Amino acid sequence: MSIRKQDWIFIALVVAVIIIFYAISGEEKTKRVPLDANHQASYDIFKKTQSKMEADKGCPACHFVGPGGVPFPAKHPVKPKDGPMRCLFCHKLKLAGV
Numbered sequence: 667m668s669i670r671k672q673d674w675i676f677i678a679l680v681v682a683v684i685i686i687f688y689a690i691s692g693e694e695k696t697k698r699v700p701l702d703a704n705h706q707a708s709y710d711i712f713k714k715t716q717s718k719m720e721a722d723k724g725c726p727a728c729h730f731v732g733p734g735g736v737p738f739p740a741k742h743p744v745k746p747k748d749g750p751m752r753c754l755f756c757h758k759l760k761l762a763g764v
């Protein structure tokens with residue numbers, strides 16, 4: 667049995683779909699918020715209010731650009747001066763389902 671040209675196109679299509687599904691289902695690689703003394707208060711705010719936006723408000727107290735702030739990586743996708751930061755939109759808490 668020989669494989670026709672149309673069959674190869676179909677096989678290529680199936681392989682492409684599998685690769686795309688694999689790519690978008692991949693484990694998120696952005697670092698999670700550490701569950702340590704520095705971040706305990708943020709976890710507590712989230713647990714109390716169930717609101718990530720409330721918890722977000724606490725991050726700039728330590729994470730800011732300038733002396734004394736926990737520095738952001740040079741390639742950080744957003745800069746703190748761009749306005750209110752939704753840190754937890756990208757950096758997930760170490761909790762199930764959030």
Ligand code: HEC
Nearest residue numbers: 697698699700704708721722724725727728736753754757
């Ligand atoms: C009390 C100060 C403080 C607050 C508030 C705080 N952080 Fe941090 N954060 C730190 C310090 C210090 C580090 C670096 C040392 C460490 O990993 O704990 C850090 C590190 C991190 C890291 C890097 C972790 C890693 O694996 O390298 C992320 C992500 C982070 N913080 C996110 C957040 C987010 C999101 C918030 C708000 C919900 C927040 N932090 C609030 C002090 C704070």
Ligand code: HEC
Nearest residue numbers: 695696697725726729738739742743744751752753755756
């Ligand atoms: C648009 C998505 C996004 C938002 C919003 C965001 N970050 Fe990040 N952040 C990233 C990515 C991507 C990296 C680099 C990959 C990594 O190490 O997680 C990163 C890296 C970091 C690191 C360094 C982690 C390390 O390597 O030690 C810290 C600390 C951090 N972010 C804190 C914050 C804080 C605090 C906020 C809110 C003020 C914030 N980020 C908002 C995507 C985001």
